Amino acid sequence: MPLLKLERVSRDFDVSPPWLNRVLDHEPRRILRAVDQVSLDIDKGETVGLVGESGCGKSTVARLIVGLYAPTEGRIEYRGRRLQMIFQDPYASLNPRWRVHDIVAEPIRFLGTPQKVEELLRQVGLSPDDGEKYPHEFSGGQRQRISIARALAGEPDFLVCDEPTSALDVSVQAQILNLMSDLQRRLGLTYLFISHNLAVVSQVADRVGVMYLGRIVELAPAAQLFSRPRHPYTRMLLDAVPDLGMSGRPRTPVRGEVPNPLAPPSGCTFHPRCPHANERCRREVPAFIDGVACHAVLEGRI
Amino acid sequence: MTLEVRDLRVEFPTRRGTLTALDGVSFSIAPGEVLGVVGESGAGKSITGLAIIGLLEPPGRISAGEVRLEGRRIDNLPPEEMRKLRGRRIGVIFQDPLTSLNPLYTIGRQLEETILAHLPLSKRDARTRSLALLGEVGIPAPAARYGHYPHQFSGGMRQRVVIALALAAEPRLLIADEPTTALDVSIQAQIIALLKRLAAERSAAVMLITHDMGVIAETAHRVAVMYAGRIVEVGSVRDVIHAPKHPYTVGLMGSIPRIAAKRSPLVQIDGAMPRLNAIPPGCAFHPRCVRRFERCFDERPDLMAAGASLAACWLHAAA
Numbered sequence: 001m002p003l004l005k006l007e008r009v010s011r012d013f014d015v016s017p018p019w020l021n022r023v024l025d026h027e028p029r030r031i032l033r034a035v036d037q038v039s040l041d042i043d044k045g046e047t048v049g050l051v052g053e054s055g056c057g058k059s060t061v062a063r064l065i066v067g068l069y070a071p072t073e074g075r076i077e078y079r080g081r082r083l084q085m086i087f088q089d090p091y092a093s094l095n096p097r098w099r100v101h102d103i104v105a106e107p108i109r110f111l112g113t114p115q116k117v118e119e120l121l122r123q124v125g126l127s128p129d130d131g132e133k134y135p136h137e138f139s140g141g142q143r144q145r146i147s148i149a150r151a152l153a154g155e156p157d158f159l160v161c162d163e164p165t166s167a168l169d170v171s172v173q174a175q176i177l178n179l180m181s182d183l184q185r186r187l188g189l190t191y192l193f194i195s196h197n198l199a200v201v202s203q204v205a206d207r208v209g210v211m212y213l214g215r216i217v218e219l220a221p222a223a224q225l226f227s228r229p230r231h232p233y234t235r236m237l238l239d240a241v242p243d244l245g246m247s248g249r250p251r252t253p254v255r256g257e258v259p260n261p262l263a264p265p266s267g268c269t270f271h272p273r274c275p276h277a278n279e280r281c282r283r284e285v286p287a288f289i290d291g292v293a294c295h296a297v298l299e300g301r302i
Numbered sequence: 303m304t305l306e307v308r309d310l311r312v313e314f315p316t317r318r319g320t321l322t323a324l325d326g327v328s329f330s331i332a333p334g335e336v337l338g339v340v341g342e343s344g345a346g347k348s349i350t351g352l353a354i355i356g357l358l359e360p361p362g363r364i365s366a367g368e369v370r371l372e373g374r375r376i377d378n379l380p381p382e383e384m385r386k387l388r389g390r391r392i393g394v395i396f397q398d399p400l401t402s403l404n405p406l407y408t409i410g411r412q413l414e415e416t417i418l419a420h421l422p423l424s425k426r427d428a429r430t431r432s433l434a435l436l437g438e439v440g441i442p443a444p445a446a447r448y449g450h451y452p453h454q455f456s457g458g459m460r461q462r463v464v465i466a467l468a469l470a471a472e473p474r475l476l477i478a479d480e481p482t483t484a485l486d487v488s489i490q491a492q493i494i495a496l497l498k499r500l501a502a503e504r505s506a507a508v509m510l511i512t513h514d515m516g517v518i519a520e521t522a523h524r525v526a527v528m529y530a531g532r533i534v535e536v537g538s539v540r541d542v543i544h545a546p547k548h549p550y551t552v553g554l555m556g557s558i559p560r561i562a563a564k565r566s567p568l569v570q571i572d573g574a575m576p577r578l579n580a581i582p583p584g585c586a587f588h589p590r591c592v593r594r595f596e597r598c599f600d601e602r603p604d605l606m607a608a609g610a611s612l613a614a615c616w617l618h619a620a621a
Contacts (some may be wrong), residue, residue, distance in 0.1 A: 053486035139574040169342035169513065174557035174568035196487065203559040203568065226561050240491040242516025244543065244560055254488045257456055
């Protein structure tokens with residue numbers, strides 16, 4: 001039994017102009033489908049990574065899971081006790097007028113003891129004295145530690161992390177990633193880890209889903225996805241990652257840009273950028289079968 | 303040398319005393335060379351770029367040292383002459399393309415104006431040149447896009463337009479401050495390739511400022527690593543990435559996640575970069591350094607030979 005189950009979940013947003021403008025200009029309503037038929041199981045104790053470029057719907061998936069948005073279609077089932085979310089920007093997600101111990105104790109206002117708050121701060125590598133300070137007295141990395149301590153206060157078993165290290169410097173990012181995997185081991189946490197950075201996801205995830213224009217196009221164990229990517233989009237993304245090892249491995253240059261999600265291409269939405277696209281790809285939406293949604297892969301063409 | 307920076311010192315006088323943002327920064331860039339300047343937030347990499355182009359935010363000022371462009375001293379030029387130099391001899395690309403583009407003018411007009419301001423061309427030639435530039439930076443159908451406004455372009459396309467603007471007057475030095483940071487990874491790769499090709503074709507010197515070592519590895523010939531307002535290591539990209547000499551560079555390289563078959567925990571540097579009002583005495587990195595010894599606490603190291611690179615670290619002092 002998975003801890004979290006998404007079954008063909010979709011989410012639409014109404015981005016129409018105001019009613020009067022629509023009437024005067026004879027324009028129809030405009031609906032943006034941010035998430036389209038996403039199915040995903042997450043088991044207890046594992047880390048699932050979700051990667052994709054801006055506008056692919058990965059953050060909408062996070063918000064659907066924690067209930068900040070309701071799905072337009074489909075079902076989300078959660079069998080755990082509590083979910084918590086960690087956001088990208090630790091500057092925006094902490095109240096600047098509150099002392100740290102009040103921030104951390106907020107989710108457990110009626111149950112929390114000073115001892116509990118001290119323990120939470122220690123758990124994320126801060127000192128109990130830090131509880132007396134205000135958020136502005138901390139660096140970005142320490143602020144993200146405070147967000148994590150607050151998220152852990154309610155003793156969740158599932159953490160949804162939306163770009164938790166993207167605003168941090170790389171040496172601080174390493175501290176936070178190490179802290180997160182340490183906490184996972186000690187507390188048996190389950191993570192959904194959302195990031196645009198493939199290298200970061202490869203560092204933390206057991207399984208990885210790749211999203212493009214609202215759909216999951218490939219889902220595979222991390223080791224397999226990064227060594228033998230199947231979907232042409234996954235291959236393109238991996239080829240685009242700067243090569244720090246300077247191995248000079250041959251790479252296909254990246255083509256094109258993500259299309260406007262208000263007017264997605266027909267058939268497989270990746271076909272205008274895909275080197276393997278044919279007539280069927282332009283016409284027919286590929287079904288997600290056996291971890292990948294691609295006609296060329298399923299027909300054995302690539 | 304296209305650009306020579308010697309002992310550059312930048313100070314910000316404040317009510318609570320003077321903050322030193324850059325302290326004794328020296329480097330040079332040859333024609334056709336791409337120098338990467340890498341560091342974490344607060345290291346002083348952007349301040350270095352701004353000091354060179356004379357755009358330091360007041361009260362910030364250059365208090366010592368000199369900047370030479372093709373042999374000519376430019377750090378003491380009057381503002382009006384400096385303004386002429388920017389755009390003509392020095393092209394600048396910032397992180398957010400929208401800060402470099404005027405939202406009220408079409409991109410064609412902005413290009414034409416830039417060209418006419420710096421080059422003795424007729425309006426008609428300026429237009430021809432603008433179209434050629436847009437084609438060169440990879441804008442599809444330049445003639446059709448000529449009359450479009452910045453908001454009608456995607457982020458990647460806007461950055462291409464900014465590159466075209468920066469190159470319009472054939473500058474000898476190009477300063478690119480985080481040119482790809484706001485872009486998606488697939489667009490980033492395209493912009494890096496473009497920047498690299500255009501600079502090489504024109505044999506312009508490029509100063510590429512970024513926090514992303516991957517971008518440096520792809521683009522630069524040499525790299526300077528900055529920490530707390532100083533250059534702590536400089537060398538060829540290959541040497542610095544594969545055999546870093548300064549303990550900070552070692553930690554920085556180890557903390558970068560890589561896509562690898564086998565996963566190992568990331569190296570972490572404990573603590574954080576000091577704030578400008580609390581830069582430790584001696585080597586500024588010593589409170590976080592795992593290899594510090596007595597000398598590091600009170601004596602500040604300058605760059606010294608360390609293998610094929612230079613590193614500001616007492617570990618490499620000749621005994």
